[in-house]
Amino acid sequence: QVQLVESGGGLVKPGGSLRLSCAASGYTFSDYYMSWIRQAPGKGLEWVSYISSSGSSTYYEDSVKGRFTISRDNAKNSLYLQMNSLRAEDTAVYYCARDSDSSSCGYWGQGTLVTVSS
Amino acid sequence: DVVMTQSPLSLPVTLGQPASISCRSSQSLVYSDGNTYLHWFHQRAGQSPRRLIYKVSNRDSGVPDRFSGSGSGTDFTLKISRVEAEDVGIYYCMQGTHWPPYTFGQGTKVEIK
Numbered sequence: 001q002v003q004l005v006e007s008g009g010g011l012v013k014p015g016g017s018l019r020l021s022c023a024a025s026g027y028t029f030s031d032y033y034m035s036w037i038r039q040a041p042g043k044g045l046e047w048v049s050y051i052s053s054s055g056s057s058t059y060y061e062d063s064v065k066g067r068f069t070i071s072r073d074n075a076k077n078s079l080y081l082q083m084n085s086l087r088a089e090d091t092a093v094y095y096c097a098r099d100s101d102s103s104s105c106g107y108w109g110q111g112t113l114v115t116v117s118s
Numbered sequence: 119d120v121v122m123t124q125s126p127l128s129l130p131v132t133l134g135q136p137a138s139i140s141c142r143s144s145q146s147l148v149y150s151d152g153n154t155y156l157h158w159f160h161q162r163a164g165q166s167p168r169r170l171i172y173k174v175s176n177r178d179s180g181v182p183d184r185f186s187g188s189g190s191g192t193d194f195t196l197k198i199s200r201v202e203a204e205d206v207g208i209y210y211c212m213q214g215t216h217w218p219p220y221t222f223g224q225g226t227k228v229e230i231k
Contacts, residue, residue, distance in 0.1 A: 047220040059218040
């Protein structure tokens, strides 16, 4: 079955960097678009970034453009989110999600918590 | 960006009774391919979201048939025919028609009276 497992979260100071990973299994990773979605503590869901199946196309929410980079390694069945110049408002649980049935976010990982604080 | 507005934001329900959540978008969600990319998610406390309904009215695998989605254009509804205890949590609508970005509603918290 489809499994998505995020890792790489933790405590980082403002201005710092972090790289999140999402390990996919149970399906052909290279066939599907992938997203990162985040949820600040006690808040709703916010889409962050999206990457095509080949990795050739990427999209970002405005507040992370120029700071975050989404990428994937189809040989390793892995999705990444490089986060630079982190701010307190980036504090959130970050989920990776896979499309299904020609629609977004059909499968989700368990999330990884990123805390940006001095 | 498309703004998604849910109502109510809090919904106390009685077990076995029906429940309904509304989601309105700031512009039509009909895409050029004829599909409407409006989806519904459920999130229990401490868990990841789970998609329940995709493209307005299609139930995801394993979703009980007491859940149904309907609507068109800018006005959509998620209905639970008979609420069960496991249905508590927060429900979100999301549009995938006008992206980037995908946008979510604020969420509707369903709790048992």
